[in-house]
Amino acid sequence: MKKFLFGLAAAALLCLAVSCGRQENNAKYVFYFIGDGMGSTHVAATEAYLAQERGVIGMDPLCFTQFPVMGEATNFSSSNIITDSSAAGTALSTGEKTKNGMLCIAPDSTTQLKSIAYKIHEAGYSVGVMSTTPINHATPAAFFGHNIKRGNYYEIGKEIPETGFEFFAGGGLYHPKGKEGNEEVSLYDMIAEAGYTLAYGYEDFKAKQDADRIVLVQSEGAEDICPYALGRPEGALTLPQIVEAAIAVLERNPKGFFMMAEGGLIDWTAHSQDLAGTIFEILDFDQAIAVANAFYERHPKETLIVVTADHETGGIALGRGRGYNYDLTVIDKIKNTTAPTDVEKYMNDAQSIDSVNIQAHIGWTTFSHTGGPVPVWAKGVGADKFAARQDNTDIPRKICEAMGVAF
Numbered sequence: 493m494k495k496f497l498f499g500l501a502a503a504a505l506l507c508l509a510v511s512c513g514r515q516e517n518n519a520k521y522v523f524y525f526i527g528d529g530m531g532s533t534h535v536a537a538t539e540a541y542l543a544q545e546r547g548v549i550g551m552d553p554l555c556f557t558q559f560p561v562m563g564e565a566t567n568f569s570s571s572n573i574i575t576d577s578s579a580a581g582t583a584l585s586t587g588e589k590t591k592n593g594m595l596c597i598a599p600d601s602t603t604q605l606k607s608i609a610y611k612i613h614e615a616g617y618s619v620g621v622m623s624t625t626p627i628n629h630a631t632p633a634a635f636f637g638h639n640i641k642r643g644n645y646y647e648i649g650k651e652i653p654e655t656g657f658e659f660f661a662g663g664g665l666y667h668p669k670g671k672e673g674n675e676e677v678s679l680y681d682m683i684a685e686a687g688y689t690l691a692y693g694y695e696d697f698k699a700k701q702d703a704d705r706i707v708l709v710q711s712e713g714a715e716d717i718c719p720y721a722l723g724r725p726e727g728a729l730t731l732p733q734i735v736e737a738a739i740a741v742l743e744r745n746p747k748g749f750f751m752m753a754e755g756g757l758i759d760w761t762a763h764s765q766d767l768a769g770t771i772f773e774i775l776d777f778d779q780a781i782a783v784a785n786a787f788y789e790r791h792p793k794e795t796l797i798v799v800t801a802d803h804e805t806g807g808i809a810l811g812r813g814r815g816y817n818y819d820l821t822v823i824d825k826i827k828n829t830t831a832p833t834d835v836e837k838y839m840n841d842a843q844s845i846d847s848v849n850i851q852a853h854i855g856w857t858t859f860s861h862t863g864g865p866v867p868v869w870a871k872g873v874g875a876d877k878f879a880a881r882q883d884n885t886d887i888p889r890k891i892c893e894a895m896g897v898a899f
């Protein structure tokens with residue numbers, strides 16, 4: 493009898509879920525933001541920095557930390573309790589775990605795993621993949637590439653023109669002529685040959701934005717990351733510009749779009765235990781999310797924004813040694829160093845980076861990643877699905893559910 497009642501209750505719940513699913517419209521426009529290496533504490537440090545700028549103790553919320561839904565996600569890989577970016581990217585793009593170092597290939601080393609970017613594209617939506625890193629670096633590559641080694645950049649890059657996705661952007665492409673630079677055809681030529689328009693920087697993009705499919709990088713033949721937000725030269729390509737560009741290209745499709753935008757350099761600055769650099773990368777990432785949020789304001793009933801991280805980097809702690817304080821005023825001294833050479837010196841001088849952390853009373857535990865859960869924020873159609881303690885493999889499934897796309 494108990495079993496029967498439980499069955500009845502389950503059936504009733506299922507009916508409810510199905511009918512609710514029918515009532516709620518699907519997300520037509522989806523933004524998937526991944527702050528590489530961005531743990532809760534990196535975000536809190538950024539908010540504390542903003543409050544301190546106003547001369548108060550506290551935390552001033554960012555755009556994305558004001559989203560109404562929050563959850564968190566575990567992120568271990570199939571080989572390591574601490575993931576790397578390619579295994580985490582694979583989990584976030586395919587819903588399957590794999591080994592550190594592998595990109596959208598199952599732990600059996602042969603089976604290819606399918607990113608939701610392909611599934612969503614096949615369902616008729618436009619798709620964009622973008623980062624501040626090179627486009628064929630781990631996290632963006634997890635949305636289109638398949639390789640047993642994340643470092644096989646040339647092989648991974650060759651998959652870009654085969655996707656048919658409408659928009660790609662990043663600092664450039666790693667190894668455009670192969671590891672040794674001796675491949676016959678460069679990735680750039682391959683991409684152009686396949687009918688993509690190459691745009692070099694935001695101004696050039698604006699002149700070419702009517703093209704059907706665009707790959708946006710900093711400059712002709714670029715092989716590097718976008719410049720760091722702290723000390724960035726005037727006119728450099730930024731993530732907020734990249735998201736603006738992506739919207740312009742992708743929103744032309746009446747069916748809708750999906751885009752993955754990575755704040756890739758949060759991880760790089762945190763690997764260096766660079767407090768100021770990390771905070772400025774997160775502020776930049778937040779600006780990019782603010783662009784999506786403005787789009788949301790125009791299409792509130794059709795848009796979903798999900799913000800998460802692939803893992804935490806550096807093991808940052810707000811506090812160091814003894815005492816009940818940390819002090820981020822030291823960052824202003826660095827920020828106000830307007831001469832770019834000084835900023836460069838700071839960026840490249842590990843000792844002065846450490847002295848900044850000591851002065852600020854900020855601790856770091858590792859030059860690698862840590863294994864704790866990462867935060868998940870969401871806003872818009874289907875956002876409630878993310879209000880949970882979940883695994884990173886659940887996130888792409890929930891995005892497909894919100895869009896009504898088969899996972």
Ligand SMILES: [Zn+2]
Pocket residue numbers: 529577759760763805861
């Ligand atoms: Zn990393």
